[in-house]
Amino acid sequence: xxxASKKPFTAAQFKKKVLQHLNVTSSQQDxxxxxxxxxxxxxxxxxxxxxxxxxxxxxxxxxxxxxxVNYLSLEYLMGRMLSNNLHNLDLFDVAKKAVADLGFEIxxxxxxxxxxxxxxGGLGRLAACFLDSLATMDFNAYGYGIHYQHGLFKQQFHxxxxxxxxxxxxxxxxxxxxxxxxxVQTIGLFGSVETRINADGSEQKIWHPxxxxxxxxxxxxIVGYNSKTVNTLRLWESRASSFFDWDEFNSGAYQDAxxxxxxxxxxxxxxxxxxxxxxxxxxxxxxxxxxxxxxIKDIIARYQSMHGNDWSHFADKMVMQLNDTHPTIAxxxxxxxxxxxxxxxxxxxxxxxxxxxxxxxxTLLPEALEKWSVPMFERVLPRHLQILFAINExxxxxxxxxxxPGDHLMRRRLSLIEEGEVQMVRMAHLxxxxxxKVNGVAQIHSDLVKSDLFPEFNALYPQKLTNVTNGVTPRRxxxxxxxxLSALLDSKVKTDWPKHLSSxxxxxxxxxxxxxxQQFMDIKHANKVKLAEEILALTGVDVDxxxxxxxxxxRLHEYKRQHLNFLHILALYRRLLNNPDYDMHPRVYIFxxxxxxxxxxxKEIIFAINxxxxxxxxxxxxxxxxxxxxxxxxxxxxxxxxxxAADVSEQISTAGKEASGTGNMKLAxxxxxxxxxxxxxxxxxxxxxxxxxxxxxxxxxxxIKALNEHGYNPHHYYQTNAELKAVIDWLYSDYFTPGHxxxxxxxxxxxxxxxxxxxxxxxxxxxxxxxxxxxKAYKDKARxxxxxIINTAKMGKFxxxxxxxxxxDNIWKLxxxxx
Ligand code: 26Q
Numbered sequence: 001x002x003x004a005s006k007k008p009f010t011a012a013q014f015k016k017k018v019l020q021h022l023n024v025t026s027s028q029q030d031x032x033x034x035x036x037x038x039x040x041x042x043x044x045x046x047x048x049x050x051x052x053x054x055x056x057x058x059x060x061x062x063x064x065x066x067x068x069v070n071y072l073s074l075e076y077l078m079g080r081m082l083s084n085n086l087h088n089l090d091l092f093d094v095a096k097k098a099v100a101d102l103g104f105e106i107x108x109x110x111x112x113x114x115x116x117x118x119x120x121g122g123l124g125r126l127a128a129c130f131l132d133s134l135a136t137m138d139f140n141a142y143g144y145g146i147h148y149q150h151g152l153f154k155q156q157f158h159x160x161x162x163x164x165x166x167x168x169x170x171x172x173x174x175x176x177x178x179x180x181x182x183x184v185q186t187i188g189l190f191g192s193v194e195t196r197i198n199a200d201g202s203e204q205k206i207w208h209p210x211x212x213x214x215x216x217x218x219x220x221x222i223v224g225y226n227s228k229t230v231n232t233l234r235l236w237e238s239r240a241s242s243f244f245d246w247d248e249f250n251s252g253a254y255q256d257a258x259x260x261x262x263x264x265x266x267x268x269x270x271x272x273x274x275x276x277x278x279x280x281x282x283x284x285x286x287x288x289x290x291x292x293x294x295x296i297k298d299i300i301a302r303y304q305s306m307h308g309n310d311w312s313h314f315a316d317k318m319v320m321q322l323n324d325t326h327p328t329i330a331x332x333x334x335x336x337x338x339x340x341x342x343x344x345x346x347x348x349x350x351x352x353x354x355x356x357x358x359x360x361x362x363t364l365l366p367e368a369l370e371k372w373s374v375p376m377f378e379r380v381l382p383r384h385l386q387i388l389f390a391i392n393e394x395x396x397x398x399x400x401x402x403x404x405p406g407d408h409l410m411r412r413r414l415s416l417i418e419e420g421e422v423q424m425v426r427m428a429h430l431x432x433x434x435x436x437k438v439n440g441v442a443q444i445h446s447d448l449v450k451s452d453l454f455p456e457f458n459a460l461y462p463q464k465l466t467n468v469t470n471g472v473t474p475r476r477x478x479x480x481x482x483x484x485l486s487a488l489l490d491s492k493v494k495t496d497w498p499k500h501l502s503s504x505x506x507x508x509x510x511x512x513x514x515x516x517x518q519q520f521m522d523i524k525h526a527n528k529v530k531l532a533e534e535i536l537a538l539t540g541v542d543v544d545x546x547x548x549x550x551x552x553x554x555r556l557h558e559y560k561r562q563h564l565n566f567l568h569i570l571a572l573y574r575r576l577l578n579n580p581d582y583d584m585h586p587r588v589y590i591f592x593x594x595x596x597x598x599x600x601x602x603k604e605i606i607f608a609i610n611x612x613x614x615x616x617x618x619x620x621x622x623x624x625x626x627x628x629x630x631x632x633x634x635x636x637x638x639x640x641x642x643x644x645a646a647d648v649s650e651q652i653s654t655a656g657k658e659a660s661g662t663g664n665m666k667l668a669x670x671x672x673x674x675x676x677x678x679x680x681x682x683x684x685x686x687x688x689x690x691x692x693x694x695x696x697x698x699x700x701x702x703x704i705k706a707l708n709e710h711g712y713n714p715h716h717y718y719q720t721n722a723e724l725k726a727v728i729d730w731l732y733s734d735y736f737t738p739g740h741x742x743x744x745x746x747x748x749x750x751x752x753x754x755x756x757x758x759x760x761x762x763x764x765x766x767x768x769x770x771x772x773x774x775x776k777a778y779k780d781k782a783r784x785x786x787x788x789i790i791n792t793a794k795m796g797k798f799x800x801x802x803x804x805x806x807x808x809d810n811i812w813k814l815x816x817x818x819x
Contacts, residue, residue, distance in 0.1 A: 007090055008049045014091070015098035017045035031102070038104055039082070039112035042095060043175035046085055050221045051178075054230040060817060061140045065306050067316060068140040069812045070299055071131070072292065072330055073323035075124030075271070076145050076233060078116035078220070079636030081176045082109070083480050088136070088225040114169045115637050116176070116220070117151035118235070120274045121555040122662050123362050125636065126441075127323055129662075129800040132473040135224030135231045136499065137804060138817040144295035146287060147177075147218045147235035150270045155594050155633045160610035164597050166270075177218045177235070183301070185215040186241055187293040189286065193383045205340055207383035212241040213264050215294035225475045226499055228817055236294045238267035274555070276367060277598030282376055285329075289381060292330035300337065311342065315355035319812050322359045322435070325370045325427040331357055331434045332384040335391075340383070346390055350434075358811050359431040359438050360468075362659050364445065364453055365559065374423035388425065392416040395433050403460055414456055432457045432464070437811045439468045442660035442681040444701070468807055469684060470660040471800035474498050477666045482644035484523040485670065485792070492516075502796030507789060517785035524647070524671060524788065531645035535590070541617050541629050547586035548778055550675075551667065552650035553634055553642055556593040556602040559657040563605050563747050564760045565589070565650055568767055569628060570612065570727040576622040585778050588627045590642060592634030604746035606630065611736045611744060639663070643670050647788075648774065651676030652767065654758040656701040658682075665798040671788035675774055677763070681798070688794040693787045695777075697770035698763040707762060714756035717764060724764050728752070 009017065021044040022028050026037030061068070086092040086106075096106040119125065127143065134141035153164040188209025196204045220233040240261040266283065267290050299318055307313050322328060331353055338349035363369070378385045396411050404410040416433065418424040432438050432454060440446030446467030450458045458465050479486045479498045486498075492510065495503040510516035528545035535543055552565055569589055575582045591609055595602035613628035631638060649667035651658075651674055658680040668674055668685055676682040677698040686694050699707065718725050728748045730736070737743035751760055778784050796802075808814045 007094060009045075009091065009094055011094045011097035011101070014045060014094050015101050017048065018042055018098060018102065021045055035104060035109055036112045038099065038102065039109040040175055042099065042109060043082060046082070046089065046091065046095070047175065047221075049089055049091070050085065050223055050230055053223070053228075054221050054232070057229050057231065057817075060228075062306070065317065066140040066817075067814055068142060068302075068318060069134070069807075069814060070295065070318060070320045071127060071134075071141060071143045071323065072295060072320055072327035073124070073127040073143065073145050074288065074291070074326040075119030075323070076116070076127050076131075076143060076235075077119035077121070077124035077636055078128045078233075079476070079640070080110060080113040080115055081220075082113050084132075084476050085176075085223050087475055087480050088132075088223040088227075090226065114174070115151075115635050116169060116174075117167055117635055118145065118148050118271060120152060120271070122660070123324060126470055126662060126800075129471065129473040129476075130804060131222045131231065131233060132225070132475060133471075133800040133804040135222045135229045136227050136473075136475070137801060137808075138224065138227050138229045139804070139808065139814045140817075141231050141814075142299075143222070143231075143233035144291065144298070145233065145235050146268050146271075146291045147216075147237040148268055148271045149237075152271055152273060152594065152635070153597070157606075157610060157630070157632055160607050160614070162595055162603055162606050177220050180217045180219055180234075183217045183234075183298060185217075185236075185294040185297045186212050187215060187290060187297070188212050189289070189380060191382065193386065205383060205386065207336070207340065213267065213290060214239040214241045215290065217294070217298070226496060234295070234298065236268065236291050238264055238290055240264035273594075273596045275596035275598045277596075282380065285372055285376065285380060288326055289329045289333070289384075292327050293333050295327075296330050296333045296337065309342075311338075311344075311352070315352055318356055319814075320357050321807070321812070322357060322431060324360060324362050325431055328359075328370075328427045328431050329381070329384065331430065332381075332387050335387045336383055339387070346394070350391065350394065353434055354436055357431075357435045359435040361428070361438060361440055361445075361449055361453070364448055364656065364659065370427040371418065371424040372427065374417065374425060377425055385425075388416060388430065391430070391433065399433075399460060410456065414460075428454075432461075436464070437466055438464055439466050439807075439811070440659065441468065441470045442684060443467050443469060444656075444678075444683050445659040445680060448656060448701070466810060468803055468810070469797070470662050470665070470681060471798045471803035472662050472665045472669070473800045474501050474669065476640070477643065478669050481640040482523075482527065482670055484526060485520075485644065488519055488523060489792075499801070501799035501801070504793050505796055506793075508793040511786045511789040511793070514782065517782060517789065520671065520789050520792075521781070521785045524645070527645040528647075531590075531641060534641055535629050535631065538631055539629050541613075541627060543588045543627050543629065544586060544624060547588045547627065548647045548775075549590060549645055550587050550648040550650065551590045551592075551642055551646040551672065552652075553590070553592040553639060554661075554663050556595040556599070556605060558601060558750075558758050559653055561652050561654060561758055561760055561763075562591065562593060562609070563751075564652055564763060564767060565591075566605065566609055566612070566747070567724070567727050567760070567764060568771060569616075569626070570730060571723050571768060572626055573612075573616055573619075573622070574723070574726060574730075576625055580621060580623065582625075584625060584775050586625045586627075587775075588629065590646075591628075591630045592638055592642060593630075594634060601746060601750055604744075608731070608736075608744045608747055615736050639666070643667055643672070646670065646672035647778070647784075648672060649674045649676070651679070651682050652698070652763075653677060653679045654760075654763075655679045655699055655704050657758065665795060668791040669795040669798065671792045673774070673777075673784070673787050673791060675770060684797065685795075688797055689791055690794075693790045693794075695770045695774050697766040699759065699766075704759060704762075707759065712755070712759070712762070714751055714761040717761035718752060721765055723768070724761065 018041045021041035025040040151167040156163045190210035191208045194206040215236040218235045222231040338344035416429045440449040497503045649672040651664045660680040675695045731744040731748040734741035
């Protein structure tokens with residue numbers, strides 16, 4: 001087994017390796033003006049270590065027949081890999097020195113790397129943090145997903161509006177993946193089901209797919225931090241099952257043969273942006289089945305390589321975690337294989353599945369719960385639909401009837417099939433019924449899953465619903481992205497804090513120490529200077545690092561309420577125009593967000609923020625007290641630059657709507673103070689840092705419910721709050737869009753005529769008040785420094801290592817590598 005501690009190379013040896021690989025990526029002579037070639041050579045040198053450790057990890061688990069978790073996720077937001085792999089292998093200093101000898105700064109080489117942006121946002125990044133923790137903690141874990149040709153779109157602004165262009169992350173190849181042709185899988189789609197009667201009178205179903213697709217695995221090694229492990233993220237690429245249909249080709253239908261190939265390759269072509277307008281699309285359903293079927297076959301192959309055709313240990317050796325309902329179809333695929341190919345009875349197959357699947361819920365928003373039409377389901381996967389109906393019958397007739405005899409309303413409410421003009425399959429119900437554990441992602445969210453989303457399931461299966469609060473990896477989100485703060489923490493904390501984050505708690509002892517405060521805030525300032533340079537380069541806006549850097553970075557969605565932040569910015573602007581001496585510390589508002597391409601109002605919010613930013617940033621009357629920047633193309637790499645420089649973390653979702661949030665944890669870890677509602681993990685962050693070190697505002701979940709019960713009326717706030725009325729009226733004018741009155745009115749319309757679905761108007765006043773308190777706190781330098789330090793010190797709970805330990809203890813029951 002590999003060891004965790006010994007450095008595999010000296011700087012001189014590493015440099016020699018890089019020079020050797022430069023013969024491949026460029027030439028040993030011509031690399032001086034070719035940072036991209038040097039970067040690739042460095043990756044190849046690092047890969048020598050990584051692949052050696054990968055094979056040692058695999059050998060260990062084969063020999064010990066270790067139980068493993070299989071994380072099934074349609075999304076992995078990995079970001080760049082080089083810096084993290086170097087840190088995790090303890091090769092950072094070695095590589096830095098080696099490339100310095102070659103005339104390069106290691107940080108400049110990092111800039112050559114592409115983000116692996118195979119995800120939308122929180123759910124995809126959570127999967128990436130979990131893989132990092134699983135490898136760090138020496139657990140046997142596989143990630144399974146899709147090898148999208150194009151990840152999440154790139155965002156540009158043209159005349160303040162979002163333009164999407166394709167993400168080309170592998171245009172010239174990617175150093176961190178390797179194709180595994182020996183593990184190719186073939187899966188079926190469409191077709192029909194034949195019923196045969198066996199000699200003993202029993203029925204046998206045979207699915208005859210109308211089409212077969214090849215799944216080609218690309219493996220991305222996942223390197224643990226200071227650990228023995230390198231695990232595998234296996235991503236499936238779709239191909240036509242044979243290059244040409246030779247019959248068609250010979251008959252002259254060359255183009256048809258090509259069409260079939262194109263159709264097959266379309267499956268893994270592009271990541272769907274989360275977008276309600278895309279809901280119900282057949283291609284997304286096929287993507288889900290494609291990767292689940294390939295993965296389940298791969299999992300079975302791994303199992304059979306250890307246990308042959310003896311299925312009795314399967315549930316001991318394999319657990320599958322479903323990252324939201326997106327991979328639910330894996331349950332039906334395992335059922336199909338057990339029943340149709342391995343002669344399991346329905347009851348035995350279902351009992352086995354119920355021992356190996358667990359499901360994570362990431363949303364309470366009813367419109368975000370996946371449903372697929374029964375006719376479409378039947379066309380694409382006719383055999384799987386039969387199995388689904390069999391599960392539904394078992395569930396309703398045995399379990400629902402036993403608990404609520406004769407209650408037809410309850411049957412209708414809980415059925416896996418929603419009745420209506422078109423029948424729909426409720427994927428979340430299938431998950432809850434078929435899994436042995438269901439978890440929410442923060443305590444308040446899990447409580448609401450039990451009380452509001454699935455109360456009947458909670459009554460039926462009392463031990464099934466549980467909580468695992470999310471976490472983030474401190475390796476990427478502190479050690480690698482904030483080297484100066486990491487060095488300061490190293491000087492105060494002697495334990496390996498990136499692996500034992502709770503040990504940072506001792507730093508709170510220095511929260512009142514004025515020397516430490518100065519060191520801490522000097523680092524924050526230096527990070528702000530660097531970010532100001534980046535802002536200037538990306539947006540052309542000059543910002544003052546002495547201002548408060550107030551950050552809202554997350555996907556654009558109404559429930560996240562970027563428009564609440566926006567209305568408050570308008571209010572501040574108006575106060576400054578009315579009174580240029582208005583007392584406020586200068587503030588820079590920094591936004592980063594992509595809107596789903598079909599989400600009209602989200603795009604209007606981006607447009608409005610950009611328009612207002614243009615006006616405010618060029619208004620000499622306000623003495624530079626207010627600046628607004630919308631950074632284009634928000635992604636993991638940009639987050640790594642913004643987060644270390646943030647003073648304020650905006651976490652202002654409507655209470656009850658944000659399942660957890662994870663940006664809140666990353667920002668607090670880097671010493672930003674949260675301005676937030678009692679929603680998602682904000683609640684637990686407040687518990688950890690204490691009321692004095694966070695700004696909480698707005699209606700609670702209960703108060704929001706009460707508002708609704710009394711009949712919510714947004715016009716009431718418009719009529720009674722003069723400032724709110726004034727800023728909303730501004731949006732109907734042409735103040736920010738000269739000659740085009742009302743160009744920003746979409747936001748106003750949704751808040752007034754649209755009923756303000758996310759209760760922005762109700763929280764406006766309390767948000768303004770919290771901002772005044774925050775401004776006051778910032779003016780007291782010592783007080784703010786203390787708050788920032790305590791935030792960093794008290795984030796121990798939010799390491800993804802703790803989340804993984806919770807999953808391991810309560811759900812997965814894994815053992816780490818010993819020896
Ligand atoms: C659905 C249908 C069609 C196309 C796309 C989708 C789709 C894709 C992605 C639906 C949802 C997602 C992603 C959801 C997500 O990121 N949820 C977030 O998960 C985080 C990790 O648990 C939480 O912290 C956030 O609160 C939650 O919003």
